[in-house]
Amino acid sequence: MSLKKLLKPFKLLSIAKKAGVVTVLYPYQKPLITSEFRGKIVIDASKCMGCGACANVCPPNALSITETEESVILNYFVGRCIFCGMCADVCPVGAIRVSNEFELATTNIDNLNTVLVHKLKGCVDCGKPFITSRMLENVLKKVPFAEKYINECPDCRRKRFINIVSARKR
Amino acid sequence: MADSVEETKRNLEEMVNVLKKYADNIEFVERVGLIVRVKKERLREVSRFVHDILDSYFRTMAAVDERPINNTFAAYYVFGKDEMGLNIIIETHTDPLDPEIPSISDLVPAADWYELEAWDLLGIKFTGRRLYRFILPDEWPEGLYPLRKDVDYNLRPVKPLARKASKQAPAGPRIPFGPYHPALHEPEYFELFVEGEKVVDVRYNGFHVHRGIEKLAESPRFTYQKVPFLAERICGICGFVHSVSYTMSVERAAKIDVPERAEYIRSIILEVERLHSHLLWIGVACHLLGYDAGFMHSWRIREKVMVLSELLTGSRKTYGINLVGGVRKDINKDKIQAIMNTLKYIKEEFSKLVEVIAHVPQIVKRATGTGILPRDDARKLSVVGPVARGSGLNRDVRKDYPYAAYPYVSFKVPVYSEGDNLARLFVRIDEVFESINILEQLLDKIPQGPIFAEKIEVPEGVIGIGNVEAPRGEAIHVTITGKGRPYRWRVRAPTYQNIPALKIMLKDAPLADAPLTIASIDPCFSCTDRLLVIDLKTGKAVKKTMEEIIKKKKVN
Amino acid sequence: MWLDISLTIILLLIMLILPPVLDGIERKIRAKIHSRIGPPSIMQTWYDIRKLFAKELVVTDTGYIMFFIAITLFSMTILALFLLPTGFMNIFSRDNISLLLFSIFILAIQLIWMLLSVAPSNPYSTIGVFREALLGMVNELFFMLGLFALLVYVNGLSFTHLISTSYSITYVLILLLLASYAYVSSGRIPFDIAEAEPELASGILIEFSGPLLGMVLYSNLVKRAILYGFVANLIILPLLGELNLLLKILLFFISLLIIWIIYSVTSIIFARTRVDLAPKTLFFFYLLVTILITITWLLRV
Missing domain, CATH: 3.30.460.80 (NADH:ubiquinone oxidoreductase Nqo5 subunit)
Incomplete structure (x- = not known):
């Protein structure tokens, strides 16, 4: 009995034999990733309209929107990304896809940034750039009625509205 | 009744x-x-x-x-x-x-x-x-x-003062344990004062990785729905526990009704997390006792759990599927089958491994009677989790303050009264089997339905308490709601409650037992190092x- | 004569190259038992040592003393290696006090190991030495008793006397005692308490780095080979008789490999013991064996 107990630790050998070798020769052999794995996100430049919903919801601010005079810049810095995929959930046009890429180490920091520049379209009245052309298309697709005012910037729209109202008052 | x-x-x-x-x-x-x-x-x-x-x-x-x-x-x-x-x-x-x-x-x-x-x-x-x-x-x-x-929230004091000289130490040889030490996997500093090989005093010097998470969550760059991702990063091992604690505290404050299916999914992920955490701990304990074979095999079994959590959530750790009001990812038949298969594997392999580990003479000898925490001291310090249960206190948040889907399943709470390292080891081993049992019940009973609440409105100035039984004990979050984000968010990780007990456990013990004893509370220093409640409407x-x-x- | 000398040199060279290779084999076996792939080849330990020697030498406050002691340790180890027969009685082991000399060298090596660890005044290594000494008190005491029994049993002070010895229960018990000694002093789990990694952050090895660490680690492996080779000799020498010389040498290396593997598997299967438990357990075990030796001696079986 006590000898049997003493020999119990040697049972490990049979466990090990049954389990076999479970490690892999990474990176020569690829590690197993399940179908659900969330890695780096990929932004489809042909779909993105620069609305900024993703930047708004991103917990670590890996996605950020910068607005300049003539353009909207969407920047994805993978160094901050926590791979939660919230951006893909909220993107209204499905431009963001969560890939299973995870080997992101690089010697050049620029490789960590993905920059997307959207040129802004000018207002028909004052010429001030205010909307990305894809956003405009999208709004029209969803609200065809918007055709009547969508080419004007919010300022001009407001002005026109005030003008109409004041004209009516008169 | x-x-x-x-x-x-x-x-x-x-x-x-x-x-x-x-x-x-x-x-x-x-x-x-x-x-x-x-x-x-x-x-x-x-x-x-x-x-x-x-x-x-x-x-x-x-x-x-x-x-x-x-x-x-x-x-x-x-x-x-x-x-x-x-x-x-x-x-x-x-x-x-x-x-x-x-x-x-x-x-x-x-x-x-x-x-x-x-x-x-x-x-x-x-x-x-x-x-x-x-x-x-x-x-x-x-x-x-x-x-x-x-x-x-982003203030940086302009002129850091020079570091003060260290406080007056008791006489006698001093064995530094940390901030970096092979037995501790996180920066934490224990000073053990020894006489020969006997520890006569312990001084804990922690909070090296205090990151001001609580302050950050109050800052304008956070919202209610962003904090779960932050909360998850409090701990690298039991992150989901914190994210659930946080969401629970907000949901309770705002009286949001979370759909039952979401509650089940949360419970499933929580139990999967417990499995991986306990298997990790058992491996580490073996390693500390020089039994690397036990370490490797425990982690081999754990790897299956990691793959499973990736399948269920999309990530091996920091799952990122929890939000105030529900979860983001549903589970389907295939996944349920995958869980079942993994559970079968774990059950079989783990019981074989435990049999071996429990018979390695040195492990049994070294864990028995070392790092004793008497019941009275445990009660006085209100310790939580396996530390409390190893000292004869029947405390388990899952039973005492039921949450998520735990009220719908039956399970035992293992309690040992010896209060030594072996008792804490056995509590954890038993809990692995108990977790498998809970998971089987949850999978059996999981109802159909939505996974996200329909309406999420959080009133201002309400207090909510969220508690989750983490693998290392009770994690409790207190949230006072504010405008768009918590007004005050108080996190208390289990280790915070347990570290003061170490002083009692280590005193007069041989130095050789110190790593195991420190590890036996399954310390999670990063969780401890971070940082509440409020006015109520009646x-x-x-x-x-x-x-x-x-x-x-x-x-x- | 020339054959003797050249064989001695060749075998000595083999014994110098072999220990890290044996360690490489051990690492592969350990990996297998751990269910992992392990190092890419059995030469990995040699690569590690080569890497350490390529690093810069850091000389600390006590560095010169440490360097001096490490050199002494190394040369002492090589000297002991000279005396070890490898299935073939080389020109040194034929000496008529070779066995005695060999034992003295082994004890000296143990002592220098301790000295080496006292040199840096690091609290971890100090505790490591304390543990080593505590264990050594029991271990070396019974080594001397066992050795004494062996010398009396073979009725001589040289390795050559082992050839004419015959097996008996007493001899097997003496063998058991010395084999256990070899196991314990080679610093294997459960008795590696002096360099216990999680407790003492490598204990006695903590202050070494670069070439110095390489030398100390290499000496340690050679020491293992010497101890296990000693056990191998005790086992095979009485059995060999008039076998072919090459066969004898082959047999020695095979038994060395087998002993190494048995010891390494044993160390994988068990966990590290505690400093207060180890000497106690060992003491009672050794005492039992010694008493049995005495009894069988008196009964002449």
């Missing part, structure tokens, strides 16, 4: 009657607990009554800068009456200019750290005890209290809600 319902009800009434003597007002808030508002002069009497006479555990304390709201500093002491599943929150306010609250750390030893933390971060003076710098680094300027609302009559609590207990 009816008797005990009646009895509990009577007990609660009695309790309220006695408390009325001390309190300015008492109010029962559904899903939160009994809020007792007292003047600070009476705090000690009430605390003594609640802690000693009512025999409730100290759970957490949240100090809040409420100057923008009512021009006071407030402190919320959360006590828990485990048998009734009732939180007793003692709320007290103090003057904004010279905040002073009488210390209760002599009556409630577990409150020691909380008072030091409130002093460091909010500048509330606790009278009748020694206060010293505890959390903030030595270089931090005096008189700058980072958690006060008038301090910016509610219903105490009587009515009492019945609800009792009902809730009964389901369980």
